[in-house]
Amino acid sequence: xxxxxxxxxxxxxxxxxxxxxxxxxxxxxxxxxxxxxxxxxxxxxxxxxxxxxxxxxxxxxxxxxxxxxxxxxxxxxxxxxxxxxxxxxxxxxxxxxxxxxxxxxxxxxxxxxxxxxxxxxxxxxxxxxxxxxxxxxxxxxxxxxxxxxxxxxxxxxxxxxxxxxxxxxxxxxxxxxxxxxxxxxxxxxxxxxxxxxxxxxxxxxxxxxxxxxxxxxxxxxxxxxxxxxxxxxxxxxxxxxxxxxxxxxxxxxxxxxxxxxxxxxxxxxxxxxxxxxxxxxxxxxxxxxxxxxxxxxxxxxxxxxxxxxxxxxxxxxxxxxxxxxxxxxxxxxxxxxxxxxxxxxxxxxxxxxxxxxxxxxxxxxxxxxxxxxxxxxxxxxxxxxxxxxxxxxxxxxxxxxxxxxxxxxxxxxxxxxxxxxxxxxxxxxxxxxxxxxxxxxxxxxxxxxxxxxxxxxxxxxxxxxxxxxxxxxxxxxxxxxxxxxxxxxxxxxxxxxxxx
Ligand SMILES: [Zn+2]
Numbered sequence: 215x216x217x218x219x220x221x222x223x224x225x226x227x228x229x230x231x232x233x234x235x236x237x238x239x240x241x242x243x244x245x246x247x248x249x250x251x252x253x254x255x256x257x258x259x260x261x262x263x264x265x266x267x268x269x270x271x272x273x274x275x276x277x278x279x280x281x282x283x284x285x286x287x288x289x290x291x292x293x294x295x296x297x298x299x300x301x302x303x304x305x306x307x308x309x310x311x312x313x314x315x316x317x318x319x320x321x322x323x324x325x326x327x328x329x330x331x332x333x334x335x336x337x338x339x340x341x342x343x344x345x346x347x348x349x350x351x352x353x354x355x356x357x358x359x360x361x362x363x364x365x366x367x368x369x370x371x372x373x374x375x376x377x378x379x380x381x382x383x384x385x386x387x388x389x390x391x392x393x394x395x396x397x398x399x400x401x402x403x404x405x406x407x408x409x410x411x412x413x414x415x416x417x418x419x420x421x422x423x424x425x426x427x428x429x430x431x432x433x434x435x436x437x438x439x440x441x442x443x444x445x446x447x448x449x450x451x452x453x454x455x456x457x458x459x460x461x462x463x464x465x466x467x468x469x470x471x472x473x474x475x476x477x478x479x480x481x482x483x484x485x486x487x488x489x490x491x492x493x494x495x496x497x498x499x500x501x502x503x504x505x506x507x508x509x510x511x512x513x514x515x516x517x518x519x520x521x522x523x524x525x526x527x528x529x530x531x532x533x534x535x536x537x538x539x540x541x542x543x544x545x546x547x548x549x550x551x552x553x554x555x556x557x558x559x560x561x562x563x564x565x566x567x568x569x570x571x572x573x574x575x576x577x578x579x580x581x582x583x584x585x586x587x588x589x590x591x592x593x594x595x596x597x598x599x600x601x602x603x604x605x606x607x608x609x610x611x612x613x614x615x616x617x618x619x620x621x622x623x624x625x626x627x628x629x630x631x632x633x634x635x636x637x638x639x640x641x642x643x644x645x646x647x648x649x650x651x652x653x654x655x656x657x658x659x660x661x662x663x664x665x666x667x668x669x670x671x672x673x674x675x676x677x678x679x680x681x682x683x684x685x686x687x688x689x690x691x692x693x694x695x696x697x698x699x700x701x702x703x704x705x706x707x708x709x710x711x712x713x714x
Contacts, residue, residue: 225467228439228474229399235447236397236405236466237436238345240389240412243355243429244287245422250354250385251278251321258428262378270354270383272317277516280305284385285328286530287421288352289522291387292329293531294415295347300328302521305352305514310507313377314357322353324511328520334415335539336407337557338400345408346392357382387421393436393447401437401470406463407561409433413459414538414560426457433462435490437469439477448473449483453497456490459563459599464495472497538565545569549578562590564600570607576614584610588628592635605634612641625698626650653699656708659692662700663708666691677713685709 228234249256252269268276292299306324332347358381363373389412397404413424413431424431438450451473453465468490473483488497536544542565546556549572559565564585571581585600589610593600613630616622622630622645633644645651653659666688667674676684685706692705 221467221471224471225402226399228470229401231442232439232448232470232474232477233395233442234398234401234466234470235393235395235438235440235450236401237393237450238391238405238408238462239434239436240409241432241434242291242387242389242416242422242424243431244284244385244387245420245430246281246283246287246385248281249383250281250284250352251383252276254383256384258430260380262376262380265380266382270316271379278321278514280517280520281385284352285520285522287385287419288328288350288387289527290419290530290534291389291416291421292332292350293527294419294534294537295329295332295334295350295389297329297332297347297350299522299527300326300330300520301524302326302519303328304519305517306511307514308353308509308511310509312356313375314359314379314382316357316379316382320354320356321514321517323351327351328522334408334411336404336411337553337560338397338403338407340554340557341400343394343397343400343404343407345394345404348390348392350387350389353386353388355381355384355386393438402463402466403561405435405466406459409462410459410561410563411538414563414565418535418538418541420535426459429457432457435462435465435469437466437473438483439470439473441477448477449485451483451486451488451497453488453490454500458492460597461490461492465490465497468495468497541565548572549582551578551582555582558586562586562600564590567600567607567610571610571614574608574611576611580614580617581607581610584614584631588631592631603635604638605631609634609641616641616645620701621645621651623652623698623701626652629698649699651699652701653696656704659696659700659705659708662692662695663688663705663712665695667709667712674713677709682710685713 246256248254249270252267254265254267254270257265269278289299303323303326305321307319308322309319311318327349329350334345334347335342336345357377357379360376360378361367361369361372362376364371369375394404416422416424422430433456435453435456436450438448440446440448451469453469456462456465476483487500489500490497542556542560545565549568559568559582568581568585571585572578589600589603593603613627617624617627630641630644630650633648634641637644669691670688673684673687688709689702689705692700693702
Protein backbone atom coordinates (compact mmCIF):
# COMPACT_ATOMS: atom_id res chain seq x y z
CA UNK A 215 0.00 0.00 0.00
CA UNK A 216 1.32 3.45 -0.85
CA UNK A 217 1.84 6.05 1.84
CA UNK A 218 -0.48 9.03 2.11
CA UNK A 219 2.28 11.38 1.01
CA UNK A 220 3.07 9.47 -2.14
CA UNK A 221 -0.62 9.29 -3.12
CA UNK A 222 -0.82 13.08 -2.65
CA UNK A 223 2.17 13.40 -5.00
CA UNK A 224 0.40 11.05 -7.38
CA UNK A 225 -2.73 13.23 -7.43
CA UNK A 226 -0.65 16.32 -8.20
CA UNK A 227 1.12 14.37 -10.97
CA UNK A 228 -2.19 13.17 -12.49
CA UNK A 229 -3.72 16.67 -12.29
CA UNK A 230 -0.75 18.01 -14.26
CA UNK A 231 -1.76 15.94 -17.28
CA UNK A 232 -5.51 15.41 -16.89
CA UNK A 233 -8.45 17.54 -15.77
CA UNK A 234 -10.32 15.53 -13.14
CA UNK A 235 -14.10 15.96 -13.26
CA UNK A 236 -16.13 14.76 -10.28
CA UNK A 237 -19.84 14.39 -9.65
CA UNK A 238 -21.63 13.36 -6.48
CA UNK A 239 -24.99 11.68 -5.99
CA UNK A 240 -25.97 11.76 -2.36
CA UNK A 241 -28.84 9.77 -0.88
CA UNK A 242 -30.35 11.06 2.35
CA UNK A 243 -32.86 9.09 4.39
CA UNK A 244 -35.30 11.61 5.81
CA UNK A 245 -35.97 11.49 9.53
CA UNK A 246 -39.76 11.29 9.20
CA UNK A 247 -41.72 9.34 11.83
CA UNK A 248 -43.46 7.24 9.17
CA UNK A 249 -42.53 5.90 5.72
CA UNK A 250 -43.01 7.66 2.37
CA UNK A 251 -46.25 6.04 1.24
CA UNK A 252 -47.63 4.24 4.32
CA UNK A 253 -47.87 4.69 8.09
CA UNK A 254 -45.14 2.22 9.08
CA UNK A 255 -42.56 3.48 11.60
CA UNK A 256 -38.98 4.16 10.49
CA UNK A 257 -37.01 3.37 13.67
CA UNK A 258 -33.44 2.24 12.92
CA UNK A 259 -32.32 -1.13 14.26
CA UNK A 260 -35.75 -2.74 14.92
CA UNK A 261 -36.21 -6.54 14.58
CA UNK A 262 -36.19 -7.42 10.86
CA UNK A 263 -39.55 -7.25 9.07
CA UNK A 264 -41.49 -5.83 12.05
CA UNK A 265 -42.06 -2.43 10.39
CA UNK A 266 -43.98 -3.43 7.29
CA UNK A 267 -47.53 -3.37 5.93
CA UNK A 268 -49.32 -4.31 2.68
CA UNK A 269 -48.29 -0.99 1.06
CA UNK A 270 -44.52 -1.18 1.64
CA UNK A 271 -44.56 -4.96 0.99
CA UNK A 272 -46.19 -4.24 -2.37
CA UNK A 273 -49.18 -6.53 -1.81
CA UNK A 274 -51.79 -6.46 -4.60
CA UNK A 275 -54.53 -3.90 -4.15
CA UNK A 276 -52.66 -1.67 -1.68
CA UNK A 277 -52.40 2.02 -2.54
CA UNK A 278 -49.70 4.57 -1.63
CA UNK A 279 -50.43 7.92 0.08
CA UNK A 280 -47.57 10.48 0.01
CA UNK A 281 -46.00 11.70 3.25
CA UNK A 282 -46.51 15.49 3.44
CA UNK A 283 -43.58 16.03 5.83
CA UNK A 284 -41.26 14.26 3.36
CA UNK A 285 -42.37 16.55 0.52
CA UNK A 286 -41.96 19.58 2.79
CA UNK A 287 -38.46 18.43 3.84
CA UNK A 288 -37.43 17.95 0.19
CA UNK A 289 -38.62 21.45 -0.71
CA UNK A 290 -36.73 22.88 2.27
CA UNK A 291 -33.56 21.08 1.13
CA UNK A 292 -34.10 22.50 -2.38
CA UNK A 293 -34.59 26.03 -1.03
CA UNK A 294 -31.47 25.80 1.15
CA UNK A 295 -29.54 24.73 -1.97
CA UNK A 296 -30.89 27.75 -3.93
CA UNK A 297 -32.92 25.49 -6.27
CA UNK A 298 -36.01 26.28 -8.34
CA UNK A 299 -39.02 24.49 -6.86
CA UNK A 300 -41.35 22.82 -9.36
CA UNK A 301 -44.88 24.18 -9.30
CA UNK A 302 -46.14 20.83 -10.64
CA UNK A 303 -44.39 17.50 -10.86
CA UNK A 304 -45.05 13.78 -10.76
CA UNK A 305 -43.67 10.64 -9.20
CA UNK A 306 -42.50 7.98 -11.65
CA UNK A 307 -42.19 4.22 -11.54
CA UNK A 308 -38.67 2.90 -11.97
CA UNK A 309 -39.05 -0.74 -12.99
CA UNK A 310 -36.47 -3.32 -12.06
CA UNK A 311 -36.32 -6.63 -10.25
CA UNK A 312 -34.34 -7.04 -7.06
CA UNK A 313 -35.25 -9.14 -4.00
CA UNK A 314 -34.96 -6.17 -1.60
CA UNK A 315 -37.63 -4.31 -3.58
CA UNK A 316 -40.91 -6.10 -2.93
CA UNK A 317 -42.99 -4.25 -5.54
CA UNK A 318 -40.49 -4.86 -8.36
CA UNK A 319 -40.56 -1.14 -8.97
CA UNK A 320 -39.44 1.86 -6.99
CA UNK A 321 -41.51 5.02 -6.78
CA UNK A 322 -39.06 7.76 -7.68
CA UNK A 323 -38.93 10.90 -9.77
CA UNK A 324 -37.58 10.91 -13.30
CA UNK A 325 -37.83 13.89 -15.65
CA UNK A 326 -39.90 15.99 -13.23
CA UNK A 327 -37.86 16.40 -10.02
CA UNK A 328 -39.18 18.62 -7.22
CA UNK A 329 -36.09 20.87 -7.17
CA UNK A 330 -33.61 21.81 -9.93
CA UNK A 331 -30.67 24.13 -10.66
CA UNK A 332 -29.17 25.03 -7.31
CA UNK A 333 -25.70 25.33 -5.86
CA UNK A 334 -23.64 24.87 -2.71
CA UNK A 335 -20.41 26.80 -2.13
CA UNK A 336 -17.49 25.10 -0.40
CA UNK A 337 -14.17 26.63 0.63
CA UNK A 338 -10.97 24.67 0.14
CA UNK A 339 -7.51 26.12 0.78
CA UNK A 340 -8.93 29.62 0.80
CA UNK A 341 -10.65 29.16 -2.55
CA UNK A 342 -14.44 29.08 -2.91
CA UNK A 343 -15.72 26.39 -5.28
CA UNK A 344 -19.35 26.61 -6.39
CA UNK A 345 -20.75 23.09 -6.71
CA UNK A 346 -23.81 23.29 -8.95
CA UNK A 347 -26.78 21.12 -8.10
CA UNK A 348 -28.60 19.54 -11.02
CA UNK A 349 -31.58 18.11 -9.15
CA UNK A 350 -33.06 17.15 -5.81
CA UNK A 351 -35.74 14.49 -6.01
CA UNK A 352 -37.77 12.32 -3.68
CA UNK A 353 -38.09 8.53 -3.79
CA UNK A 354 -38.50 5.54 -1.51
CA UNK A 355 -35.67 3.45 -0.10
CA UNK A 356 -35.33 -0.28 -0.78
CA UNK A 357 -35.11 -3.07 1.80
CA UNK A 358 -31.80 -4.58 2.84
CA UNK A 359 -30.32 -7.92 1.77
CA UNK A 360 -28.06 -9.84 4.11
CA UNK A 361 -25.86 -12.43 2.40
CA UNK A 362 -24.94 -15.19 4.83
CA UNK A 363 -22.03 -17.62 4.72
CA UNK A 364 -19.62 -15.89 2.33
CA UNK A 365 -16.30 -14.31 3.23
CA UNK A 366 -17.07 -10.83 1.92
CA UNK A 367 -20.73 -10.26 2.86
CA UNK A 368 -21.45 -9.94 -0.85
CA UNK A 369 -23.78 -12.28 -2.73
CA UNK A 370 -20.96 -14.17 -4.46
CA UNK A 371 -19.95 -17.15 -2.35
CA UNK A 372 -22.86 -16.78 0.09
CA UNK A 373 -24.89 -19.85 1.22
CA UNK A 374 -28.17 -17.99 1.36
CA UNK A 375 -29.59 -14.49 1.61
CA UNK A 376 -32.08 -12.88 4.01
CA UNK A 377 -34.15 -9.80 3.27
CA UNK A 378 -35.30 -7.15 5.77
CA UNK A 379 -38.09 -4.89 4.51
CA UNK A 380 -38.04 -2.45 7.45
CA UNK A 381 -36.15 0.06 5.32
CA UNK A 382 -38.34 -0.46 2.24
CA UNK A 383 -40.40 2.67 1.71
CA UNK A 384 -38.44 5.06 3.96
CA UNK A 385 -38.37 8.46 2.22
CA UNK A 386 -35.10 9.02 0.44
CA UNK A 387 -33.91 12.28 -1.12
CA UNK A 388 -31.36 12.13 -3.90
CA UNK A 389 -29.17 15.21 -4.44
CA UNK A 390 -27.24 15.17 -7.73
CA UNK A 391 -24.49 17.64 -8.61
CA UNK A 392 -23.55 18.79 -12.08
CA UNK A 393 -20.02 17.77 -13.11
CA UNK A 394 -17.45 19.73 -11.09
CA UNK A 395 -14.40 20.56 -13.22
CA UNK A 396 -11.35 22.77 -12.87
CA UNK A 397 -10.36 21.85 -9.32
CA UNK A 398 -7.20 19.96 -10.38
CA UNK A 399 -5.31 18.22 -7.59
CA UNK A 400 -7.84 19.57 -5.09
CA UNK A 401 -10.64 17.39 -6.58
CA UNK A 402 -10.52 14.74 -3.80
CA UNK A 403 -10.61 17.42 -1.09
CA UNK A 404 -13.38 19.35 -2.88
CA UNK A 405 -15.46 16.14 -3.01
CA UNK A 406 -15.02 15.62 0.70
CA UNK A 407 -15.67 19.29 1.52
CA UNK A 408 -18.92 19.19 -0.50
CA UNK A 409 -20.28 16.17 1.35
CA UNK A 410 -19.17 17.70 4.69
CA UNK A 411 -20.94 20.98 3.88
CA UNK A 412 -24.05 19.20 2.56
CA UNK A 413 -24.22 17.14 5.74
CA UNK A 414 -23.98 20.29 7.89
CA UNK A 415 -26.73 21.88 5.80
CA UNK A 416 -29.04 18.86 6.17
CA UNK A 417 -28.32 18.74 9.89
CA UNK A 418 -29.15 22.43 10.31
CA UNK A 419 -32.47 21.83 8.52
CA UNK A 420 -33.25 18.98 10.92
CA UNK A 421 -34.49 16.76 8.07
CA UNK A 422 -32.25 13.75 8.71
CA UNK A 423 -29.87 12.42 11.34
CA UNK A 424 -27.26 12.22 8.49
CA UNK A 425 -25.41 9.29 10.06
CA UNK A 426 -23.14 7.94 7.35
CA UNK A 427 -22.23 4.84 9.37
CA UNK A 428 -25.91 3.89 9.66
CA UNK A 429 -26.50 4.57 5.98
CA UNK A 430 -28.83 7.54 6.41
CA UNK A 431 -26.39 9.54 4.25
CA UNK A 432 -24.66 7.65 1.43
CA UNK A 433 -22.73 8.83 -1.52
CA UNK A 434 -22.01 7.67 -5.08
CA UNK A 435 -18.84 9.25 -6.43
CA UNK A 436 -18.34 9.80 -10.17
CA UNK A 437 -14.86 10.48 -11.49
CA UNK A 438 -13.55 11.01 -15.01
CA UNK A 439 -10.33 12.40 -16.48
CA UNK A 440 -9.98 14.44 -19.62
CA UNK A 441 -6.56 15.17 -21.17
CA UNK A 442 -5.56 18.65 -19.94
CA UNK A 443 -6.73 21.40 -22.24
CA UNK A 444 -8.50 19.01 -24.65
CA UNK A 445 -12.03 19.93 -23.59
CA UNK A 446 -12.98 16.31 -24.31
CA UNK A 447 -14.96 14.74 -21.46
CA UNK A 448 -13.54 11.45 -20.25
CA UNK A 449 -15.50 8.26 -19.51
CA UNK A 450 -16.61 8.17 -15.89
CA UNK A 451 -16.69 5.49 -13.26
CA UNK A 452 -19.32 5.52 -10.53
CA UNK A 453 -18.16 4.29 -7.12
CA UNK A 454 -21.25 3.24 -5.15
CA UNK A 455 -22.21 3.68 -1.49
CA UNK A 456 -19.13 5.38 -0.15
CA UNK A 457 -20.00 5.71 3.52
CA UNK A 458 -17.62 8.12 5.24
CA UNK A 459 -16.23 11.57 4.48
CA UNK A 460 -12.69 10.24 4.47
CA UNK A 461 -13.69 7.52 2.02
CA UNK A 462 -15.13 10.09 -0.41
CA UNK A 463 -11.71 11.73 -0.60
CA UNK A 464 -9.86 8.41 -0.84
CA UNK A 465 -12.18 7.02 -3.53
CA UNK A 466 -11.68 10.09 -5.75
CA UNK A 467 -7.92 9.97 -5.21
CA UNK A 468 -7.76 6.28 -6.05
CA UNK A 469 -9.91 6.62 -9.18
CA UNK A 470 -7.78 9.54 -10.44
CA UNK A 471 -4.67 7.36 -10.16
CA UNK A 472 -6.29 4.25 -11.59
CA UNK A 473 -7.81 6.01 -14.60
CA UNK A 474 -4.54 7.87 -15.31
CA UNK A 475 -2.74 4.49 -15.37
CA UNK A 476 -5.25 3.16 -17.93
CA UNK A 477 -5.04 6.29 -20.11
CA UNK A 478 -1.23 6.52 -19.85
CA UNK A 479 -1.00 2.99 -21.28
CA UNK A 480 -3.22 4.06 -24.19
CA UNK A 481 -6.16 2.12 -22.77
CA UNK A 482 -9.82 3.04 -22.49
CA UNK A 483 -11.64 3.71 -19.19
CA UNK A 484 -14.74 1.51 -18.98
CA UNK A 485 -18.01 3.09 -17.89
CA UNK A 486 -19.00 0.99 -14.90
CA UNK A 487 -20.06 1.03 -11.28
CA UNK A 488 -17.32 0.21 -8.79
CA UNK A 489 -17.12 -0.78 -5.12
CA UNK A 490 -14.92 1.05 -2.60
CA UNK A 491 -12.95 -1.00 -0.05
CA UNK A 492 -12.45 0.75 3.28
CA UNK A 493 -9.56 -1.53 4.28
CA UNK A 494 -7.19 -0.71 1.42
CA UNK A 495 -8.70 2.44 -0.13
CA UNK A 496 -9.09 0.78 -3.55
CA UNK A 497 -12.07 0.37 -5.85
CA UNK A 498 -12.98 -2.78 -7.80
CA UNK A 499 -15.37 -3.20 -10.73
CA UNK A 500 -19.04 -3.93 -10.13
CA UNK A 501 -21.58 -4.00 -12.88
CA UNK A 502 -20.65 -2.66 -16.32
CA UNK A 503 -22.81 0.18 -17.57
CA UNK A 504 -21.81 -0.14 -21.21
CA UNK A 505 -25.44 -0.93 -21.92
CA UNK A 506 -27.72 1.41 -19.98
CA UNK A 507 -30.37 -0.43 -17.98
CA UNK A 508 -33.84 0.31 -19.28
CA UNK A 509 -35.97 1.12 -16.24
CA UNK A 510 -39.07 1.78 -18.38
CA UNK A 511 -39.98 4.86 -16.34
CA UNK A 512 -43.58 6.02 -16.55
CA UNK A 513 -45.67 8.39 -14.40
CA UNK A 514 -46.87 6.62 -11.23
CA UNK A 515 -50.57 5.90 -11.91
CA UNK A 516 -51.50 5.43 -8.23
CA UNK A 517 -50.48 8.97 -7.18
CA UNK A 518 -51.79 12.41 -8.11
CA UNK A 519 -49.23 15.04 -9.25
CA UNK A 520 -47.49 17.14 -6.61
CA UNK A 521 -48.32 20.84 -7.03
CA UNK A 522 -46.89 22.80 -4.06
CA UNK A 523 -48.88 25.97 -3.31
CA UNK A 524 -46.52 28.95 -3.98
CA UNK A 525 -47.64 30.52 -0.69
CA UNK A 526 -46.54 27.36 1.14
CA UNK A 527 -43.16 27.37 -0.64
CA UNK A 528 -42.71 31.07 0.29
CA UNK A 529 -43.52 30.31 3.90
CA UNK A 530 -40.94 27.48 3.89
CA UNK A 531 -38.40 29.85 2.35
CA UNK A 532 -38.89 32.55 4.97
CA UNK A 533 -38.77 30.05 7.85
CA UNK A 534 -35.48 28.36 6.87
CA UNK A 535 -33.12 28.24 9.86
CA UNK A 536 -29.73 29.94 9.88
CA UNK A 537 -27.69 27.89 7.37
CA UNK A 538 -24.11 26.72 8.06
CA UNK A 539 -22.39 29.34 5.86
CA UNK A 540 -24.27 32.24 7.53
CA UNK A 541 -23.77 30.67 10.92
CA UNK A 542 -20.03 30.32 10.34
CA UNK A 543 -19.79 33.98 9.30
CA UNK A 544 -21.49 34.96 12.57
CA UNK A 545 -19.43 32.51 14.66
CA UNK A 546 -16.17 33.73 13.08
CA UNK A 547 -16.92 37.12 14.64
CA UNK A 548 -17.94 35.66 17.99
CA UNK A 549 -14.96 33.30 18.18
CA UNK A 550 -12.48 35.83 16.82
CA UNK A 551 -11.38 33.27 14.19
CA UNK A 552 -9.75 34.04 10.85
CA UNK A 553 -11.15 32.76 7.54
CA UNK A 554 -8.41 30.13 7.47
CA UNK A 555 -9.24 28.97 11.00
CA UNK A 556 -12.94 28.75 10.12
CA UNK A 557 -12.14 26.69 7.02
CA UNK A 558 -9.96 24.31 9.07
CA UNK A 559 -12.73 23.91 11.63
CA UNK A 560 -15.41 23.42 8.97
CA UNK A 561 -13.44 20.78 7.08
CA UNK A 562 -12.59 18.98 10.31
CA UNK A 563 -16.28 19.02 11.27
CA UNK A 564 -15.66 20.81 14.58
CA UNK A 565 -17.26 24.26 14.14
CA UNK A 566 -20.26 23.45 16.33
CA UNK A 567 -18.07 21.66 18.87
CA UNK A 568 -15.74 24.65 19.21
CA UNK A 569 -18.71 27.02 19.48
CA UNK A 570 -20.35 24.85 22.15
CA UNK A 571 -17.08 24.56 24.10
CA UNK A 572 -16.67 28.35 24.02
CA UNK A 573 -20.31 28.74 25.06
CA UNK A 574 -19.54 26.47 28.04
CA UNK A 575 -16.96 28.99 29.21
CA UNK A 576 -13.66 28.10 27.51
CA UNK A 577 -11.67 30.85 25.74
CA UNK A 578 -12.32 30.40 21.98
CA UNK A 579 -8.64 29.92 21.12
CA UNK A 580 -8.32 27.10 23.68
CA UNK A 581 -11.54 25.45 22.47
CA UNK A 582 -10.21 25.56 18.90
CA UNK A 583 -6.79 24.17 19.88
CA UNK A 584 -8.30 21.21 21.67
CA UNK A 585 -10.79 20.27 18.92
CA UNK A 586 -8.45 20.85 15.97
CA UNK A 587 -5.47 19.32 17.74
CA UNK A 588 -5.60 16.54 20.29
CA UNK A 589 -9.27 15.62 19.85
CA UNK A 590 -9.05 15.45 16.04
CA UNK A 591 -6.02 13.16 16.45
CA UNK A 592 -8.02 10.96 18.83
CA UNK A 593 -10.96 10.86 16.40
CA UNK A 594 -8.73 9.94 13.46
CA UNK A 595 -7.02 7.20 15.45
CA UNK A 596 -10.41 5.74 16.35
CA UNK A 597 -11.78 6.32 12.81
CA UNK A 598 -14.60 8.42 14.25
CA UNK A 599 -15.99 11.85 13.52
CA UNK A 600 -14.93 14.32 16.26
CA UNK A 601 -18.62 14.78 17.12
CA UNK A 602 -18.88 11.05 17.88
CA UNK A 603 -16.07 11.09 20.47
CA UNK A 604 -17.30 10.21 23.96
CA UNK A 605 -16.54 13.68 25.32
CA UNK A 606 -18.91 16.64 25.37
CA UNK A 607 -18.02 20.29 24.71
CA UNK A 608 -18.87 20.96 28.39
CA UNK A 609 -16.27 18.36 29.46
CA UNK A 610 -13.66 19.93 27.18
CA UNK A 611 -14.46 23.35 28.68
CA UNK A 612 -13.95 21.83 32.15
CA UNK A 613 -10.52 20.49 31.11
CA UNK A 614 -9.57 23.95 29.82
CA UNK A 615 -10.69 25.50 33.13
CA UNK A 616 -8.58 23.02 35.12
CA UNK A 617 -5.51 23.92 33.05
CA UNK A 618 -6.21 27.63 33.51
CA UNK A 619 -6.52 27.42 37.29
CA UNK A 620 -3.29 25.41 37.49
CA UNK A 621 -4.85 22.10 38.61
CA UNK A 622 -3.68 20.32 35.45
CA UNK A 623 -0.69 20.76 33.16
CA UNK A 624 -1.33 20.28 29.44
CA UNK A 625 0.14 16.76 29.66
CA UNK A 626 -2.13 15.88 32.59
CA UNK A 627 -5.09 17.45 30.77
CA UNK A 628 -4.50 15.06 27.87
CA UNK A 629 -4.43 12.15 30.28
CA UNK A 630 -7.73 13.41 31.74
CA UNK A 631 -9.23 13.56 28.23
CA UNK A 632 -8.00 10.02 27.54
CA UNK A 633 -9.68 8.92 30.76
CA UNK A 634 -13.00 10.50 29.78
CA UNK A 635 -12.84 8.88 26.32
CA UNK A 636 -12.01 5.47 27.81
CA UNK A 637 -14.47 5.39 30.70
CA UNK A 638 -17.22 7.87 29.85
CA UNK A 639 -16.83 9.34 33.36
CA UNK A 640 -16.71 13.12 33.82
CA UNK A 641 -13.45 15.04 33.96
CA UNK A 642 -13.45 15.65 37.73
CA UNK A 643 -14.05 11.97 38.45
CA UNK A 644 -11.19 10.95 36.14
CA UNK A 645 -8.84 13.52 37.70
CA UNK A 646 -9.73 12.31 41.22
CA UNK A 647 -9.63 8.56 40.45
CA UNK A 648 -6.36 8.70 38.52
CA UNK A 649 -4.73 11.19 40.90
CA UNK A 650 -3.94 13.57 38.02
CA UNK A 651 -3.67 16.74 40.10
CA UNK A 652 -0.53 18.70 39.49
CA UNK A 653 1.75 18.67 42.52
CA UNK A 654 2.78 22.25 43.28
CA UNK A 655 3.00 21.91 47.05
CA UNK A 656 6.58 22.91 47.88
CA UNK A 657 7.03 20.42 50.76
CA UNK A 658 5.85 17.53 48.63
CA UNK A 659 8.25 18.50 45.85
CA UNK A 660 11.27 19.21 48.03
CA UNK A 661 11.95 15.51 48.65
CA UNK A 662 11.81 14.71 44.93
CA UNK A 663 14.14 17.62 44.17
CA UNK A 664 16.64 16.46 46.82
CA UNK A 665 16.62 12.97 45.31
CA UNK A 666 17.25 14.33 41.81
CA UNK A 667 20.17 16.45 43.05
CA UNK A 668 21.67 13.48 44.91
CA UNK A 669 21.33 11.27 41.83
CA UNK A 670 23.11 13.71 39.50
CA UNK A 671 25.85 15.43 41.54
CA UNK A 672 27.79 16.47 38.40
CA UNK A 673 24.77 18.39 37.06
CA UNK A 674 24.23 19.97 40.48
CA UNK A 675 27.87 21.08 40.48
CA UNK A 676 27.45 22.81 37.09
CA UNK A 677 24.42 24.70 38.36
CA UNK A 678 26.31 25.77 41.48
CA UNK A 679 29.03 27.02 39.12
CA UNK A 680 26.45 29.27 37.38
CA UNK A 681 25.31 27.07 34.48
CA UNK A 682 21.59 27.63 35.13
CA UNK A 683 20.61 26.01 31.82
CA UNK A 684 21.73 22.64 33.19
CA UNK A 685 18.75 22.72 35.57
CA UNK A 686 16.62 21.27 32.76
CA UNK A 687 18.04 17.80 33.37
CA UNK A 688 17.03 17.89 37.04
CA UNK A 689 13.58 19.32 36.24
CA UNK A 690 13.10 16.41 33.83
CA UNK A 691 14.11 13.89 36.50
CA UNK A 692 11.63 15.36 39.00
CA UNK A 693 8.85 15.41 36.41
CA UNK A 694 9.55 11.75 35.67
CA UNK A 695 9.61 10.83 39.35
CA UNK A 696 6.24 12.55 39.89
CA UNK A 697 4.72 11.06 36.70
CA UNK A 698 4.32 14.50 35.19
CA UNK A 699 2.28 15.81 38.08
CA UNK A 700 4.82 18.34 39.35
CA UNK A 701 4.59 21.97 38.35
CA UNK A 702 7.72 22.45 36.23
CA UNK A 703 8.06 26.13 37.09
CA UNK A 704 7.95 25.48 40.83
CA UNK A 705 10.43 22.61 40.48
CA UNK A 706 12.87 24.81 38.60
CA UNK A 707 12.61 27.55 41.21
CA UNK A 708 13.19 25.01 44.00
CA UNK A 709 16.28 23.56 42.29
CA UNK A 710 17.85 26.96 41.72
CA UNK A 711 17.04 27.98 45.29
CA UNK A 712 18.72 24.88 46.74
CA UNK A 713 21.82 25.18 44.54
CA UNK A 714 22.37 28.95 44.72
ZN1 LIG B 1 -45.74 0.07 5.37
